[in-house]
Amino acid sequence: MAVIQLQTPLTEAVARSLKVGDTVEITGRLYTGRDAAHHRLHHGEKPPVDLGGAIIYHCGPVMVKEGDRWVCRAAGPTTSSREEPYQWEVMRDHGIRGVIGKGGMGPKTLDGCQKYGCVYLHAIGGAAQVCAERITRVDGVDWMDLGSPEAIWHLWAERFPCIVTMDSHGGSLHKEVLAASTKAIEAMRA
Amino acid sequence: MSDTLIASLVELIRRTSTILPADVVRAVEAAKGTEESGTNAAYALDVIGCNIGLAKDKSQPLCQDTGSILFYVHTPVGYDQIAFEEAAIAAVKQATAKGYLRQNSVDSITGANTGDNVGPGFPDMHFHQWRRDEVEVVLMLKGGGCENVGATYTLPNPKLGGRDLKGVENAILDCVLNAQGQGCGPGILGVGIGGDRVSGMACAKSQLLRALDDTNIDPVLAELEATVVRKANQSGIGPMGFGGKTTLLGCKVGKLNRVPASYFVSISYMCWAFRRQGVVLGADAGITRWLY
């Protein structure tokens, strides 16, 4: 399986070149953001960082302070579907080009990926140590008042592994697997 | 409060959070052999395998969601459960400060995080007495993602069937279908048939304490368990919902009596990061034996 190397920030052309099923490794800045952060953005608060070309990572990491620096102890993805109401807005208003998470997202996000040139990258759920190993630095944090798991952490990733499961061409592995497995299970009903 | 007991419980938490039990590791290894190489499914299982090794070597949490903290404690008659609970709370606080547990306990109305994993329902204690003279403590850390895809079905159900084994089987498979990859599959199901809404789910969760490779002593339930795993693995959902042959690593079913008016099928979905471990404590509260 050929692995595609990505460097953040992503251009629209790069985001649009990715297809469902691609295996990628990402190097560069990742910003964590989950429920509370998305909620704030939705209510019109200005993001504390420039999200143009950025990748948002649905992750509530385990962080420990060593001296005056933060160290990431575990950093796997969290369930993305909770951001389904808001994610497309963040694409439209702030120009993010990638979203990392787990479990996939729904039609609003898929539509947003198509319209604004963005891609959904599925990390391996639960693989917190593999993910943490590929996060080589923590460079800062914003919105810490939301609590550590909900804050916006500025991570630096080296070859962070993901699979493209939703692309900017309307493709969604989640949609495909749901349709096929529904058919299979209905056919196997006792 | 005994310092030895606290130290034993911190070690139980560390080991549970960082080392996947042997029965689960064997199941993950076996699953690897069934996926075709080069597929997204094989890739997911490879990364999962790496993660299991790394967490153990670095003594760090397998998954950052260290979950809800469930203690199942068997004690001799007359044992001081209040003192045990105090020690468990102290151990949870220490383990959180050491990074074995994420700060995971949040007020349901204000959203405020207590910061030390202690609060109403945290940790969750289940005490049972037995006539043995030793204390056994089993700890399960259950992540939120997989907990969210659990479900309680009420039979009859127009789509799934009536109050019989077929209805039960269809309900369980419906839960697997709805979960897709959201519960970080390949998953392990604990199922409780019957009971009420509380006891049914408690029964489902306690099924997860069984060894993954055991055989149900009730042959009817044993067959149901095998059928569910076989059919789920033919559904094509696969690891992480990427498609593939491994959707479930196991299914464990228990049953309770019910009132004639109710028929619940309670399903607790556990992710591949199936963190449960147990110890037997000696007279001085030191660990004498590991259970899994």
Ligand code: SF4
């Ligand atoms: S479902 Fe399990 S493996 Fe997935 S993020 Fe939650 S705790 Fe981790």
